[in-house]
Amino acid sequence: MGERNKHSPLIKDFSQWMQDHVARKSPLYNNMPPCPFAARAMARGEVTLSIIEDLEPIAIIKTYSPQVGMSHIFLWPNFRDMSEDEFDDWLYEQNENNFGHWVMAFDPRADREFPVWQAFNQDDYAILLVQSLLEISEASANLSNTGYYRHMPDHILEHIANREVKAHAWNEIEKRLQSQGKETCQEER
Numbered sequence: 001m002g003e004r005n006k007h008s009p010l011i012k013d014f015s016q017w018m019q020d021h022v023a024r025k026s027p028l029y030n031n032m033p034p035c036p037f038a039a040r041a042m043a044r045g046e047v048t049l050s051i052i053e054d055l056e057p058i059a060i061i062k063t064y065s066p067q068v069g070m071s072h073i074f075l076w077p078n079f080r081d082m083s084e085d086e087f088d089d090w091l092y093e094q095n096e097n098n099f100g101h102w103v104m105a106f107d108p109r110a111d112r113e114f115p116v117w118q119a120f121n122q123d124d125y126a127i128l129l130v131q132s133l134l135e136i137s138e139a140s141a142n143l144s145n146t147g148y149y150r151h152m153p154d155h156i157l158e159h160i161a162n163r164e165v166k167a168h169a170w171n172e173i174e175k176r177l178q179s180q181g182k183e184t185c186q187e188e189r
Helices: 003-022 039-042 058-061 085-097 113-119 133-144 154-188
Strands: 046-049 071-076 101-106 126-132
Touching: 003 039, 003 046, 003 071, 003 113, 039 046, 058 071, 058 101, 058 126, 071 113, 085 101, 085 133, 085 154, 113 126
Parallel strands: 046 071
Antiparallel strands: 071 126, 101 126
């Protein structure tokens, strides 16, 4: 069986879960979907979905700056190649050295404390999402004014606060680089 056919059920199951659970309203999120932007992004073709054998494609996406507005979702069937702790450490390292891109992940071995993950009911692959750090920070700020985070546990809110610190730091780096680029262009004239 070809690779495309072998993975077709994964893609079908994932897409159905996205439609049935990720894009549907939930009281946990103040009657908003777990990801309020998912349905629109999918309809606009702003989401790529790939099945990966290892984590290298994520480093490549981060290095070569994904297109603005794009979300990259990776399904990783070989997640058991790492222990839960190794996977957590890898994820932490990716976001410490984020290059302006944030990686979120769902490891099916971890606790499923939210209904959206409980509904996923899948343990054949991990899900990884790569997005622009500044875009996700802006979206998060917009959601914070809606009550979206009202029922979130403290450890999730701490994660979001950490991401905001990283976004601010990256924004400052980008400003400096842009300023230096302008100065270099003016000196070359």
